[in-house]
Amino acid sequence: xxxxxxxxxxxxxxxxxxxxxxxxxxxxxxxxxxxxxxxxxxxxxxxxxxxxxxxxxxxxxxxxxxxxxxxxxxxxxxxxxxxxxxxxxxxxxxxxxxxxxxxxxxxxxxxxxxxxxxxxxxxxxxxxxxxxxxxxxxxxxxxxxxxxxxxxxxxxxxxxxxxxxxxxxxxxxxxxxxxxxxxxxxxxxxxxxxxxxxxxxxxxxxxxxxxxxxxxxxxxxxxxxxxxxxxxxxxxxxxxxxxxxxxxxxxxxxxxxxxxxxxxxxxxxxxxxxxxxxxxxxxxxxxxxxxxxxxxxxxxxxxxxxxxxxxxxxxx
Amino acid sequence: xxxxxxxxxxxxxxxxxxxxxxxxxxxxxxxxxxxxxxxxxxxxxxxxxxxxxxxxxxxxxxxxxxxxxxxxxxxxxxxxxxxxxxxxxxxxxxxxxxxxxxxxxxxxxxxxxxxxxxxxxxxxxxxxxxxxxxxxxxxxxxxxxxxxxxxxxxxxxxxxxxxxxxxxxxxxxxxxxxxxxxxxxxxxxxxxxxxxxxxxxxxxxxxxxxxxxxxxxxxxxxxxxxxxxxxxxxxxxxxxxxxxxxxxxxxxxxxxxxxxxxxxxxxxxxxxxxxxxxxxxxxxxxxxxxxxxxxxxxxxxxxxxxxxxxxxxxxx
Numbered sequence: 001x002x003x004x005x006x007x008x009x010x011x012x013x014x015x016x017x018x019x020x021x022x023x024x025x026x027x028x029x030x031x032x033x034x035x036x037x038x039x040x041x042x043x044x045x046x047x048x049x050x051x052x053x054x055x056x057x058x059x060x061x062x063x064x065x066x067x068x069x070x071x072x073x074x075x076x077x078x079x080x081x082x083x084x085x086x087x088x089x090x091x092x093x094x095x096x097x098x099x100x101x102x103x104x105x106x107x108x109x110x111x112x113x114x115x116x117x118x119x120x121x122x123x124x125x126x127x128x129x130x131x132x133x134x135x136x137x138x139x140x141x142x143x144x145x146x147x148x149x150x151x152x153x154x155x156x157x158x159x160x161x162x163x164x165x166x167x168x169x170x171x172x173x174x175x176x177x178x179x180x181x182x183x184x185x186x187x188x189x190x191x192x193x194x195x196x197x198x199x200x201x202x203x204x205x206x207x208x209x210x211x212x213x214x215x216x217x218x219x220x221x222x223x224x225x226x227x228x229x230x231x232x233x234x235x236x237x238x239x240x241x242x243x244x245x246x247x248x249x250x251x252x253x254x255x256x257x258x259x260x261x262x263x264x265x266x267x268x269x270x271x272x273x274x275x276x277x278x279x280x281x282x283x284x285x286x287x288x289x290x291x292x293x294x295x296x297x298x299x300x301x302x303x304x305x306x307x308x309x310x311x312x313x314x315x316x
Numbered sequence: 317x318x319x320x321x322x323x324x325x326x327x328x329x330x331x332x333x334x335x336x337x338x339x340x341x342x343x344x345x346x347x348x349x350x351x352x353x354x355x356x357x358x359x360x361x362x363x364x365x366x367x368x369x370x371x372x373x374x375x376x377x378x379x380x381x382x383x384x385x386x387x388x389x390x391x392x393x394x395x396x397x398x399x400x401x402x403x404x405x406x407x408x409x410x411x412x413x414x415x416x417x418x419x420x421x422x423x424x425x426x427x428x429x430x431x432x433x434x435x436x437x438x439x440x441x442x443x444x445x446x447x448x449x450x451x452x453x454x455x456x457x458x459x460x461x462x463x464x465x466x467x468x469x470x471x472x473x474x475x476x477x478x479x480x481x482x483x484x485x486x487x488x489x490x491x492x493x494x495x496x497x498x499x500x501x502x503x504x505x506x507x508x509x510x511x512x513x514x515x516x517x518x519x520x521x522x523x524x525x526x527x528x529x530x531x532x533x534x535x536x537x538x539x540x541x542x543x544x545x546x547x548x549x550x551x552x553x554x555x556x557x558x559x560x561x562x563x564x565x566x567x568x569x570x571x572x573x574x575x576x577x578x579x580x581x582x583x584x585x586x587x588x589x590x591x592x593x594x595x596x597x598x599x600x601x602x603x604x605x606x607x608x609x610x611x612x613x614x615x616x617x618x619x620x621x622x623x624x625x626x627x628x629x630x631x632x
Contacts, residue, residue: 220547231552231626240512
């Protein structure tokens, strides 16, 4: 049983995560890893699993995907019925190098492998998923997922520069079906063609998603709806070991909290942004998915409260 | 009488501002101004004057400084006894162009004129100033000011890349005498040689100032002491007309609030950062000093509360 279940009772919400599963080779100033398990769906699922279980995962790996990767997902209460394993294929691989200033990274190589022909098939028991998290994949595939789901309560979507530039009209078609778009500041500027982030969010809201979250890395995140702007602080980290997956851990924590509480009110959206930020902060403290492997309820709550202390001030 | 005086009673704190007075020629995507009154001391004084009056100003202008500039300062209750007017000289001039993305600006020209030989002389009645605000000027001059002041309660200092690179050892000598150093993120990284801002602040605290404020423009500000990190949000502005002076308005609002309340507690430092942010947000809404010309107590309080709303969240 999930530790939070003792406190918050039974959960009726189901979370479906669709995205990439990868083997990442990452260099940072503090060390490197080779073929570590990763991918957007891996990080989103792991983070969300601290709030709602089981997480429903749809993705694809090759026969080379390590058993330890499957064991990690199972350990995080992730249902693997939607995982396609193509025995004769190779898993998607990504390699990146982070600079001394961890805000800057170079992609060393990308090998799509089995991901190139990924065709997300939603198992029939997942078709009634209340919350759908679309990881950063081709917007055509994102839409294909949504076509298979019966009236989800909430659709959360991530995207990236690559799709904004190469598949803009397909992305715009997908955005019409989205409730929450999570993107970083440079992506928001690129998508909206507007340097001012508040205006950018307004432009993007006009494309469909009512709720925009702009991640700003070391500067925190903005949550923007038609009614409010909420500015979430960044956790003051002196030691970021590996930024890989932080954005996905954010999305997973955000989705997980909303799913668990079954509450889309503005006050609760703010909390979800803080839980997302908390999971992202745990993620970057260790290499790969290690930071999301064995957190406790108390740790997550403590970090939530640290975020509150960080930004709290009172009138005298 | 100052409008706040009704509410908060008599003020015993005196604020001394030393810095540049300038004629600014500024181009932004929204318009341009020529030879508008400006300079660090102008913006710091104007912002601080909403909290403590009279502000004591030490600076230098040429005979070409417009009477309207002096009238503006007098209208803001700035005591001009320390203002040197060199009739035969020309006022310091600065010209800059802001890009469509207002985070980027080019300096078009700088003419030091009378500022080149500025030798700050503190009038005897200013020598017992409780709070000293050192605008962004040569660290040798900053130190010369402090040598003339009797045990100030608080010394606040601004600096910039130019002095960090060209007068590093002189700046380090000045920093030993400073309580609060206000600088932007790139300056903090340059001074500390550390890309991580939390570590950078720790390094800079080792140079003398116990309180570090790192301004991050559209991303807000960090306040860092030995006991805490406080993350202040940025005001979500859709329309920034002219970013000139925002950093100085921040310093003035910060100093003004601390001076008025005569309270250096951590809780009050946080409030001061928010008042500083509020004054900076008013500053950039209009060209030049216009945004600081006729605010009311209610406007400043309202904006303070807007900042609180912007970052407030509660546990459920």
